[in-house]
Amino acid sequence: MNIPVSTYRVQLHREFTLRHLKEILPYLHQLGITTVYASPFFEAVPGSTHGYDVLNPHRINPELGTEEDLIEISEWLHEHRMTWLQDIVPNHMSSQTSNVWLYDVLEKGPFSPYYTFFDINWHHPKYTGQLMMPLLSKPLEELVVEGELTLTYDAKGLHLQYYEHSFPIDFRQYASVLSQINEIQSAVVVPDYFIQSAQEFAAIQPDQKLDLTSWEQFKAELDSFFQKDTNLKVLREYSGHTTKTLDLLKTQNFCLAAWQEADKSMNYRRFFTVNELICLRMESEQTFAHYHKYIKSLIDKDIIQALRIDHIDGLYAPKAYLDCLHELVGEDTYVVVEKILAPNEYIPSDWKVQGTTGYDFLSLVNRLLVSDKSIEALSEFYSQVHVLAYDFEEAVYRKKLFMLIHHMGGELDNLTEQLVQLFPEYSITDEMRSNYRQVLAYWMVSFSVYRLYLDEKTLSEDNAKQLKLVFEQAKAKAKAPALDNVFEELRPILAPEPIEATSKELRFLMRTQQFTGPLMAKGVEDTTFYMYNLLISRNEVGDTPHIEENVNTYQFHQEMQKRPLTTLNATATHDTKRGEDVRLRINVLSEIVEEWKAKVLEWQKIAEGFRFSEGGLVIPDPNDEYFLYQTLVGTYPVHIDPENENYHSRLKEYITKVMKEAKVHTNWSAPDIVYEGKAIEFVDNLLSNQAFMHSFVPFVQRVAKYGAVYSLIQTLIRLTAPGVPDTYQGTELWDFSMVDPDNRRPVNYQTRKQVLKNIVTEMDNPIYLQEKLKNVLDPSLKLFVLHKLLLLRRQYPELFLQGVYKPILTAGKHARKVTAFIREWKSQIALVVFPLEVVSLCESGCLPVGTDVWEDTYLGWPEESDTVEYVNIFTHTSIHLSSRQPIGELLSVFPIGCWIRK
Known part of the structure; x- marks a missing residue:
């Protein structure tokens, strides 16, 4: 099996196509990436920014490019010994009528070959024989009366048009519609032979098959007839008859409803509560076989070497699905599943997969990097605030x-x-x-x-x-x-x-x-x-806000020793609630609770004149205000950063979404525009207030420096711990994005290419790091660490894909504030060392480096040898490890370390 050594996730859409991807492949290869990990590239709803609203899984999305583009990329990847990991969506498709399978079901009902593909209850007491389609802006009858639903004709046949939505008329109802047109006109407008042919189709019995050739020929002939404006006009006149239109709707394979109805009544399985996504019955052998035809062909052609299975939990029988998939694609295809695991939960051992997409790793690392010393004080303060x-x-x-x-x-x-x-x-x-x-x-x-x-x-x-x-x-x-x-x-x-x-x-x-x-x-x-909002950095997919569920070094080692070597390690994805570096900044607050408390109280006092009162309610309420302060600490750009352009407008869009999602004072279905508007006005007033900014900016600058150190630590862990490190697009530099769609903004690859070029040119210079560390907020430091570790993994793939994980003992004054482990495979060894509780180590504002900081803290190296040399991949310095190796010597220049045995 070709297991990725590292992956890089890209979000494909019409602003970042396969051609754009091809342009950055040399950059990804130079960076050290071995596998391109792509969002769904199948035909999707026009303008889709994510690809999960699939219209046709048997075709490349034309907005992204062509199969020829994909083949060109595949050939380039093969030439450079890189592979492709493809995200697929077996649980659901778009419920728009542009979905070719669903359109066929709506037109042909039980005579469609796709009739049983979708998870629809055709025997629902309210919608017997019909698919509920909740997408109207108002009640159906009102909409028909106002003429917003019109009968028309095109090459696909008769259909009812509602803005961009086209609902095909059941083929068995053509005879009735065509006959009624003549009745309305009191004349023979539609020739008898059309009606006679339509009656033959209407007479088809349940045990018969629809002759598709004859049906398509009939529609083509009828299309020629209706292409004449005078004939098409009669359909518009038909639409003006409210009773006839409503009666016609009763006989269709669909039932139109206002979108709000879906909260109370539903006869198809949706993805979560998204009406626009209809689920598939993937437990059906026929559905499974047909859906995966194109995917299988791409694997057989060696264009795709690995698969990511979206929302495995939505399937009726996940294990059975994975068994079928394994048989279909073969044991050489690497497969991971999107699965959110609770603490101490593991994927079933009998699943034929190599692991998950890495939310469990995100949670573990995040819990490790939050201090548990001030839990009680932080919780007590939150209860005072809210x-x-x-x-x-x-x-x-x-x-x-x-x-x-x-x-x-x-x-x-x-x-x-x-x-x-x-x-x-x-x-x-x-x-x-x-x-x-x-x-x-x-x-x-x-x-x-x-x-x-x-x-x-x-x-x-x-x-x-x-x-x-x-x-x-x-x-x-x-x-x-x-x-x-x-x-x-x-x-x-x-x-x-x-x-x-x-x-x-x-x-x-x-x-x-x-x-x-x-x-x-x-x-x-x-x-x-x-x-x-106790500590919002813990409000993350796969994680839990239970601060008391932190992870200490011992527990971290235990989990790492159990961790599959082939599963993905992620700290940022397209679905995470905030950027990985935002979380780390906010985590720092757990180490400076008393200072944080004082600042919040100061800011609350400054903000007294900015709050509003509406009907006895304070806007924003204290909980929303506390959320805002944490968000500002996590996201505020503390230096000129083109990645954070339009910060104020992005922040306000984010805060508006947050208020709706919380569903306390406003929500998506019934927004309170007064509360939302006043809350955003509060944000504007706060950020334009000199007293607030004078207090806030120096504080966030200090927090940001600690957060930057933690960013380097997190990158080190992700790249060296058991598992396959996944890098989300753009996070090579600081990632201060907010939730989607903010975290799916265009990535400036020109900037990243230039930063990488500078690193490659200068990184062997002995003073490179010293100069860079003069400003720990320099985003190139993160890319430097990532690049060095990716190259190490590519140079020693067996060490990281097969090497065992062994904890290394630490002792001395700051033993609890440093973690060390090795990865070992045969004679290859990599030693990894990083600090914890950085703030307490850097009380004077320094980096956590040198003997003055670490004092007598040492690493208990299991073997002492003067002949074995270890080289620090970041500083290029060599060392012969002793049995009581001082941490201050290991971390003498750079706050993290990775040494490879030579």
Whole structure:
């Protein structure tokens, strides 16, 4: 298997195409990258900035380029011994009618070969035989009356047009429409032979197949007829008949609805709560085989060598999917899955994958780089700033329940109906159905992980134990004695014993697990993370704001020794909530809590005249204001930085999104423009106030210097720890981006190329680092560290892809403030050393280097040898390690170190 030595993630879209990617390949190769890691490149909704809204997985997105472009890139990569890791999206596609498969379903209904591809409940009591399409801006009847839905014709056939949306008329209804046109005109406008042909199609029986050739020929002939303006006009006149249009809509394979209806009623599985993304039934062999045809061909041609599987948790049976994928693409194809793991959770051992996309690594490193010495003081201060109604876990529980009831009500109803069907012997009353719904809701929100991985054939002891734990927690958290009997009635289904489980029960449980993941994501990542602001650097995908769950060096070593060598190590992705260097700046606050407290109190006093009062509510509320202060510390550009252009406008857009996501004073579906407007005015006033800036700027400059050191530390860990380091586009330099779309802004590669060119020219100069360290905020320092480590990995691939991880003992005064480990493979050894709690080591404002800082702290090297030489890859200095090797000698110039045995 061709395992990547390092990856570089690029976001492809119409402003950064395959041609643009080709232009930066020499830069990536010079940087030391071995694998290009690309966002989905299949045909997507026009203008898509991410590619996850796939329209056709069998074609390269024409906005990105052509297959010929891809082949050219592939040939270049082969020539330079580089590979391609491709992101694919088996869970969902775009629900727009420009989706060729979905359009076919809407036109042909059960006669379409794609009819069973999509996860649609065609037997839903409200939408029987129809796909609900919630995209209207107002109720359907009102829209028809106002003439916003018109009947028209083009080469694809008859359709109803709603702005850019085109809904095909069911082929079996053509005869009725064409006949009604003649009735409206009181004359033969549409020739009889068209109507007769249409009647033949209308008469097709369920056990028959639609003759596609005849159907397409019929539509082409009809198109010629309607191309005449006078004939096309009659369709517009048809649209003016409200009753006829509404009657026509009742007979279609779709049901149009206002977009708000999706929160209450739904008959297809969405990606999270995104109406515009419809999920696939990838558990179907036919769907799986057809979907992966093009992907398979690219792998067979050796254009793609590796795959990233998006949202594995959305699939009905992830293990079965991965088994099929393994059989399809072969054991030589490297595969990782996008999977968010809770602390102490690991991917199932029987999955045929090489690892995850690295959120677990992000969480581990972030927890290591947060100080736990002032946890109590930080928590106490937050409770003073913002009176907490409940703690983080309670906040998660309440927000998940809120999302399920108010924004996933349709999904909950559908699952309740499936649960009811497990009791065919009962006559289910409305009260019983309501009780079942409540218990099911309490149970779903009680999962502490995204989902469990169940098997249709059997329920394992471990899964039964986990389900029992969830059940007991749900019952306890519900605090609803009136439902106790209902809980016990449902216990055999929601918390079954392994020997009692039936396939019908298991299928229901497996179905619920397709929704517990989206519920967790929407309730935690997209809601709680925006309103629980204790230390927002911990509000990150894969991480947890539980400050007490920090990781010490011993725990870090334990996790690293268990970590798969082939999994990805990421600290920034297209989905992270803030840039990797933003997090590290904010983490510094955990080391200077008393100073931070004093500053916040000072800023609150300065800001007294900027707040607004509206109906007894202070705007912004104290929690939003505290979030703002942390965000400013993390993102404010402390020196001239072209990467942070338009900072003020970007910040205000971000803060507006944050307020909506928090769903406290405003939200996306019902925005409070008064609160939002006043809060943004507060931001403007604050940043234009001299007193505030005079206090704030020197503070953030100091924090930024510590944050820069931590950025170098994090880069070192990512590149040397077990796993494959992933670099997100543009993060070679400081990454002070905010959440998407801010973190998907165009990358200035010309700047990066020039910085790398300077590094390559100067890095062997003995005084290079000394000059650079005079300004630790210089972004080229980060690229320098990344470049040196990428070259090391490329030079010694076996050492990092196969080498064991061994902790190295540290002792002395600052032993707890330094971490060391080695990677070893045969005779190859790399020693890695980095500091922790940097602020306390640099009280005088210095870097954490030299004997004066480290005093008697030493590294307990297991073997002393005067003959073995180790070379520092950053400083090019050599050393013979002693059994009590002083840290001050190792970190004499640069605050981090990596030595390779010569």
